[in-house]
């Protein structure tokens with residue numbers, strides 16, 4: 091009898107988490123939950139309202155009064171912020187930077203982590219983020235910590251921007267990656283760390299499909 095596992099995928103920006111989590115969820119028929127999209131949604135709302143990204147209490151109450159729905163559609167995920175489709179709007183470099191600032195606020199994390207636990211508690215989920223294996227689901231049956239070299243991660247991000255027609259250059263993308271890495275690792279509230287029982291996978295020299303197959307083997311090993 092197959093079990094509905096919780097698969098936690100953490101790692102730095104551009105390591106391939108989203109591609110991996112989406113593919114593994116598809117292969118297993120599990121729910122895919124992108125927790126970064128939740129931090130991005132709160133950041134977008136704050137930017138639109140002109141709320142300072144340093145105003146911790148204000149940001150916490152903003153998060154508490156925000157409804158974020160992640161809906162699976164045709165193999166992709168759509169993100170709704172208070173009923174509005176913000177799937178594309180949250181993917182700009184400006185929102186990415188703002189999200190990493192919003193994510194340092196302990197109150198915001200408390201609100202979003204509670205929602206993430208509710209969404210995943212029944213299992214059968216692949217959840218990706220920075221603190222899924224360490225904080226959100228410390229008892230997850232499978233934890234993957236996905237990494238890749240900063241240069242490869244910058245290249246991947248840059249390709250994504252190119253495809254969307256954003257004229258951002260590679261050097262600037264690499265700088266942004268370093269900046270976000272530092273902020274994600276150094277914040278005191280749930281920094282990006284590898285959970286002690288997470289399996290480290292370095293995707294620098296691997297094709298996305300190879301990584302997905304490897305994770306699938308690990309899921310099968312755990313009875314999922």
Ligand code: DC
Pocket residue numbers: 103125126127129130186189190191193218219220221222270274
């Ligand atoms: O994965 P992403 O680039 O969409 O995440 C956006 C920001 O949110 C990123 O700076 C890290 C932060 N984040 C976090 O702190 N914890 C999570 N579980 C997910 C994302």
